[in-house]
Amino acid sequence: MRPFSYAVPATLAEAVSALAASEPGTKILAGGTTLYDLMKLDIEAPPAVVDVHRLAELAAIDTTRPDEFSFGAGARMADVADDPVVRRDFPVLAESLAKAASQQLRNMATVGGNLLQRTRCGYFRGGPAFPCNKREPGSGCSAIGGLDRGHALFGAGDACVATYPGDWAVALLAFDAEIDVIGPRGVRTVAVGDLHVEPGDDPQREHTLAGDELIVRIRVPVTPSGRGSTYHKIRDRESYAFALVSVAAGVAFDDRGVVEDCRIALGGVATRPWRSPAAEAVLIGERLTEATARRAGEQAFAGARPGTGNAFKIELGIRAVGDALRIAGERAGR
Amino acid sequence: MSTPTRRVDAREKVTGAARYGADRTSPDLAHAVFAVSTIGKGRVVNVDTAAAEAVPGVLTVVTRIDPAELGSPGFLMGGGYGFQSLQPLTDDRIAYRGQPIALVVADTLVAATEAANLVRADYEPEPIATDLDDEGAETLVQEEAIPLPFLADIVVGDADAAFVKSPVRIEASFDLPRQHQVPMELIGGVVEWRGDTLVVHEGTQNAGALRGGLARQLGMDLAKIEVIAPYTGGGFGQKNSLQPHVGPLALAARRLGRPIKFVMPRTQTFHQASFRPASRHRVRLGADETGRMLAAVHEVDQQTSRHDLFPSMSTEITSRLYGIGDFRGRQRLVRTDVQTPGFMRAPFEHPAAFAFESAVDELAYAVGQDPVSLRLANDTDVDPVTGQPFSSRHLAECLRRGADMFGWAGRTHEPRSMRAADGSRIGWGVAAGVYPASLAPAVARVTATSEGKVTVGVDGHEMGQGIRTAITLLISEDLSIEVGDVTVYVGDTRVAPQHLTAGSWGTATALQAVHAALRELRKHLNVADSDPVDLGAAVAATGQTSVEVEATTIAPGQPPEIIEHSRAGLVSFAGPVYPGFVAFSFIAHFVEVRIEPTTRRIRVPRVVSVADCGRVASPVTAASQLRGAVVWGIGASLREESEVDPRFGGFANATLEEYPIPVNADIGEIEVGFVDEPDPMLNPVGVKGLGEVAMVGVAAAIANAVFHATGRRQRRLPIRIEDVL
Ligand SMILES: Cc1cc2nc3c(=O)[nH]c(=O)nc-3n(C[C@H](O)[C@H](O)[C@H](O)COP(=O)(O)OP(=O)(O)OC[C@H]3O[C@@H](n4cnc5c(N)ncnc54)[C@H](O)[C@@H]3O)c2cc1C
């Protein structure tokens, strides 16, 4: 870790001006569970951090509106995961957080910071010994031809095959969430689907926010398929592990029991949160059965491009999609 | 006296009052961090420390130490003291990724860390071999490479001929991964000079080797070195010897005139300390049609480093599991570019039993026998290797009682024949385990006061296994005093030599010495051995306020001089073969796995384990040893592998987050039982060992259960989701 300057603005407005006036490379600090970690690994070395962890204006959780849930960027993962209304009306959101990290981390970490967590690729985190285009542009990608069991099947390129590791963003993507962002140039809204980018030939760029832009809140449209939803996460142990494959799924049935809305997004298998409209389309207008769920899973994983150690995640993923849809369907009260 | 329901130091541990090595502090404490090699092998040609030295608060950056100032500690298994013979910083060779290239000492940990990150080096890299089959890995036949009798191949009869003649033959090869101990307490502590005495506070299982090794490395008198380790936060073999950071710290502390604290970062513990080596076990098992085992051949290839030969003792137990008349072991060592691997809980016995007990299960299925009945039918009273009797052997009782507790009778034999309501496949598996019952020399000094209180200083280390509790219970029962009136000093070279506590000999060794000291005490107090005693009154009757006695004990058949060997900090244990008998502990494990119908996650809702460890010296900590070992076995078979990218060497998943030890959610019900029959032939307290045998066979029981659930044999650990998909 290198020396850095540290500011704690008392209000959101102060935070925005602090960021506007800040040196290039300044970082926003929330729970610090990603940022400090990467600073200790000498991967992030910001000259300054602006700490927004205690800003009351970012903390609110609002589930009172019929059309939309809103989560302040500074709300703690644990608080959203434990919120009784979220758990009842939008289980996929609560589960994606409850199945992430550990209780200690969830107590510290915020739902805003969560969106911008960085890949867990071991070569990226391992330091200068390993060529890594994300850490050192042009140095190469050690994961290609290396230990890639955790790496991406989708959205990868020759420069980088690192998985986006988060769970929450996968759930948000499936349900068309948006984020409100504030910065020196004003306020704007970004769809979660437009937040993360594939590595292309610039794997250092992971999202579309400017360095001086601050996430204020996350808004999720309330929909019937949110009630009939689940976050199904398959990992190497029962807790405290990133996904091998995860599926955010939601379904809603019409009164004849035919699927009228379906959401399928994948985690742990792509360079960004990965939604599969083609898989959703398989089910819409159909009945949800083991066979149709399997077909949706196969569709979701069509076009997967495995490396050397992660091909098993295709079959695993297909089955996980099937299970997720079954759980979601049971909740939707088919 | 009532048996306490918790360990005697539980309160200290839970409240944080227990002082571990790195808990020491002092106003002028300096902090150390090592910069490490970023290549897997070669030469370091230049280390640039300018940027590091410029960091405010940095006191010194050491890149090279004259071997005349700091010699090799010697390898623990080669008559030395170190986890490996190689002492980093004393020349330009890089033998493995993560080898220290510079020591930074600074006023604060932050400064030392930042400076260590800024150390840059130029290298001349060389090609590496990291795996058993890699080009450049060098395979040696162990008995030729290390011609010591106890490492020779075990050969009884003509197993190859008997195998060929056997009507039923099983042949299989098993691969086991490298694994790391990851004890909760990181390696490290505080090193300080008090005048010309070097004092080391560090969690260890072997304070004696730290002292002896530092004396050798620094050319010092043993009497001028003190090692103090009242608590060790888990060792599991990784803390069984002198680590190479201590010598450089001692030199730096002397030069700076300040105590230095060092806590090895978790990632460095994967590279700067021992680990369980990769191994491959080829087992051939011959039997008649009833499942009577006639011949066994067990061949082992085990990874070692280039600079040391870490021997394998795998066949010591597989030759004793059953009464097999013809047995041939062969152990080979494969040199690769790693730090020297070492003893990790049940170091050879866990891999060996995984292979052998999996093969035994295959045999049961080949002859259509129940796996428990087959094992019972092959039991023996006589050691097939030496022809001597076992001091005690209650394996059959472990199997019978375990089967009962588990409800084994409800099992259907056919694979894939048991299914849960949710569609999960159920598998029930069994396996047996054996582990040598060794003993080491020990010194116990007991002081009893006229207030009826007792203090004892004895060889032994408290690394969580509960040795302090076992010693306390022995004294409290013998002298009819309260547990709270007993104070135990272990892990401290000021009170006893502090021979290595490992290999499950710790409790028996310490208790045997304390028992002898108590006999001495009774003599002084004029109280017959078995009579009840009013301790305070008896001491007062001597006219003194306190009485002090000392006793030294050794293993059966050891020469008395062995105690001097132990005082020098050298490994001095004996067993399992003693004059006239052999001694082993035994266990049987019963496991239920459930495998999800779709995504095939393997779960272990239920384990029953019954152990024969002689007399149970401390019921609470014994039960927790056994449960902990089962947890280890679950991790070892379903989770843990230290991953290596052969292009780079070192270990890739070297953090607690990525190295997947089990979490609470992975563990179901673990029911434990003990035969609890004293073994008076081995020692007067009747105690064998428990901590290691407890893990032996868990992996095989799990793999056998997975076979029962799926019909597919698993011959490689860990068994992961992709293996059963
Ligand atoms: C051991 C471990 C295991 C984990 N396991 C999981 C897991 O299984 N699943 C999972 O999803 N996550 C997991 N995580 C990641 C964890 O959820 C994230 O680290 C956490 O959510 C980040 O939140 P934070 O508040 O601590 O962010 P910080 O670390 O403070 O910040 C993270 C990033 O977001 C930026 N940032 C923070 N707040 C804002 C804001 N309001 N506006 C703009 N930018 C902002 C920061 O500048 C930084 O770049 C794990 C983390 C660890 C350390």
Ligand code: SF4
């Ligand atoms: S996958 Fe991406 S992050 Fe990982 S080594 Fe390659 S470039 Fe670096």
